[in-house]
Amino acid sequence: MAENAAAPEVRPLVPHLTLGATRDQDYLSGSKCTKCKAVYVGPRMFCGRCSGAGPFEAIRLSDTGEVYVWSIIHQATPYVKAPYAVAIVDLPEGVAVNTNIEGIEPDPKNLKFGMKVKMFTEKVSEDREGNSYIAYKFRPV
Amino acid sequence: MREVAIIGVSMIKFGRYPDRDFSQLAAQAGLEALKDAGAEMKQVEALYSGNLYATSGSGQRILQQMGQTGIPVVNVANACATGSTAFREAYFAIASGAYDVVMAVGSEQMGKQGLLGSRGDPATSLEGRVGSYMMPAVFGMAGMEHMRAYGTQQEHFALASVKNHFHSTQNPLAQYQKESPLDEVLSGRMIAYPNTLLMCCPTGDGAAAAVLCSMEKARQFTTQPIKIAASVLTSDPFSDRDLTLPDINTLTRNAAKIAYEQAGLGPKDLSQVELHDCFATAELLHYENLGLCGDGEAGKHVASGAPWVGNKIPTKYAEDVAPFVDKTYKPTTTAVVNASGGLLSKGHPLGATGVANIAEIVFHLRGQAGGRQVEGSKVGLAHVIGLCSACTIHIVTK
Numbered sequence: 001m002a003e004n005a006a007a008p009e010v011r012p013l014v015p016h017l018t019l020g021a022t023r024d025q026d027y028l029s030g031s032k033c034t035k036c037k038a039v040y041v042g043p044r045m046f047c048g049r050c051s052g053a054g055p056f057e058a059i060r061l062s063d064t065g066e067v068y069v070w071s072i073i074h075q076a077t078p079y080v081k082a083p084y085a086v087a088i089v090d091l092p093e094g095v096a097v098n099t100n101i102e103g104i105e106p107d108p109k110n111l112k113f114g115m116k117v118k119m120f121t122e123k124v125s126e127d128r129e130g131n132s133y134i135a136y137k138f139r140p141v
Numbered sequence: 142m143r144e145v146a147i148i149g150v151s152m153i154k155f156g157r158y159p160d161r162d163f164s165q166l167a168a169q170a171g172l173e174a175l176k177d178a179g180a181e182m183k184q185v186e187a188l189y190s191g192n193l194y195a196t197s198g199s200g201q202r203i204l205q206q207m208g209q210t211g212i213p214v215v216n217v218a219n220a221c222a223t224g225s226t227a228f229r230e231a232y233f234a235i236a237s238g239a240y241d242v243v244m245a246v247g248s249e250q251m252g253k254q255g256l257l258g259s260r261g262d263p264a265t266s267l268e269g270r271v272g273s274y275m276m277p278a279v280f281g282m283a284g285m286e287h288m289r290a291y292g293t294q295q296e297h298f299a300l301a302s303v304k305n306h307f308h309s310t311q312n313p314l315a316q317y318q319k320e321s322p323l324d325e326v327l328s329g330r331m332i333a334y335p336n337t338l339l340m341c342c343p344t345g346d347g348a349a350a351a352v353l354c355s356m357e358k359a360r361q362f363t364t365q366p367i368k369i370a371a372s373v374l375t376s377d378p379f380s381d382r383d384l385t386l387p388d389i390n391t392l393t394r395n396a397a398k399i400a401y402e403q404a405g406l407g408p409k410d411l412s413q414v415e416l417h418d419c420f421a422t423a424e425l426l427h428y429e430n431l432g433l434c435g436d437g438e439a440g441k442h443v444a445s446g447a448p449w450v451g452n453k454i455p456t457k458y459a460e461d462v463a464p465f466v467d468k469t470y471k472p473t474t475t476a477v478v479n480a481s482g483g484l485l486s487k488g489h490p491l492g493a494t495g496v497a498n499i500a501e502i503v504f505h506l507r508g509q510a511g512g513r514q515v516e517g518s519k520v521g522l523a524h525v526i527g528l529c530s531a532c533t534i535h536i537v538t539k
């Protein structure tokens with residue numbers, strides 16, 4: 001019995017990314033406190049706003065939003081070539097997500113406060129067991 | 142609650158000490174603070190040790206160097222506010238009447254790892270994949286938020302770096318004591334827009350200590366006891382966006398409000414401020430958070446000369462600063478900000494920073510700050526913020 005050879009999995013890099021059967025079915029997930037209506041990115045057990053234990057309603061967050069603020073990071077990392085653009089993107093549900101902005105040259109002149117962006121996902125790495133990790137990013141509409 | 146006095150302080154020069162252990166750095170600071178207080182180890186009734194990287198037992202290891210008198214030790218970790226939170230615990234120990242003499246010591250040995258690097262398992266760590274979580278990104282975007290709201294320019298933020306590096310030339314305890322004119326700051330290597338390298342604090346090793354005493358007994362030790370007029374700690378309140386963009390503003394505003402009430406003083410009464418300029422963008426935001434100027438006025442405030450030692454732009458920088466001066470802006474406060482050179486030049490050994498900021502103000506209140514002395518300093522405010530998030534404010538007076 002070849003027990004040690006577990007089939008490699010495709011995993012989301014962050015818990016608030018829900019993976020579909022194909023990459024175009026991936027979406028950002030949130031939760032809404034049914035007591036105080038606070039919306040969170042990702043799953044929650046307790047509510048930081050009303051101190052309640054929910055219950056929380058799972059919601060699907062929009063895949064389009066607006067850049068609230070941005071920066072351009074000039075330090076190379078093992079996975080992202082510097083320079084690269086990052087942003088806080090406001091979603092229509094009233095929450096915001098951290099993200100990298102792709103599809104533009106990372107130059108201040110290409111980034112605007114309030115610019116409309118759309119989410120996409122892609123594989124960004126693989127661990128020693130062969131599991132792959134999917135991250136979400138945004139690009140200008 | 143009893144009145145609490147600072148009777149002794151010290152700070153070792155921040156920098157790199159690869160051949161020494163953090164406990165040796167801390168013990169040196171502790172023993173110097175005792176000497177400054179005219180006190181001895183056997184008079185210290187409790188130790189409050191702030192250190193982030195040494196994890197548990199930092200204070201006990203410091204006592205192994207400084208004197209194992211068997212006193213109670215409390216070890217504190219609270220992000221960048223670690224040292225100042227240890228100081229605050231020491232304050233409460235005296236204020237409550239539990240002890241008459243205690244010590245707070247903050248120390249850190251960071252080596253070369255620092256705020257700019259990415260840590261954790263590279264296969265699954267968010268850092269380096271979703272770069273907006275990294276500290277330079279957070280403070281870059283915090284500055285961008287101010288640009289978005291008020292039209293602040295990169296140059297305004299850079300002026301805070303010019304000022305603090307200018308101040309540092311008179312501080313022999315600073316890690317770096319080198320001036321950096323505006324063009325040098327702006328043309329430096331970009332780290333995270335709008336902060337260039339000289340707009341980011343260096344990391345390093347260091348320690349600082351303070352001996353606290355009840356005001357009634359303070360005069361047994363010193364003729365110049367410094368009064369702790371306010372000691373405040375806040376955490377970040379709920380906001381819709383703060384899980385993504387840490388809100389460094391609201392908790393500072395909340396802390397400032399409480400601190401001014403506790404002290405019965407306001408921003409106009411401050412002779413000087415040591416605030417948490419981990420990045421140049423942060424310094425300007427905190428002018429507004431601490432009430433040194435109105436909302437949206439931070440860029441005008443730094444260009445007005447008000448927060449510079451002497452309350453004016455040095456002649457040699459007048460030409461560089463001129464394009465950013467708003468002649469219609471009249472500063473309403475005269476607090477000199479970061480006379481020490483700030484974290485940008487002094488360095489930021491995490492656990493040491495909060496105690497060092499308070500020590501710096503004590504030097505000025507006693508008239509011992511040499512070439513960077515804020516003339517006639519009577520009231521100082523020390524502010525520290527750590528992400529995730531903790532903010533301390535101490536107001537100390539003559």
Ligand SMILES: [Zn+2]
Nearest residue numbers: 033036047050
């Ligand atoms: Zn709730």
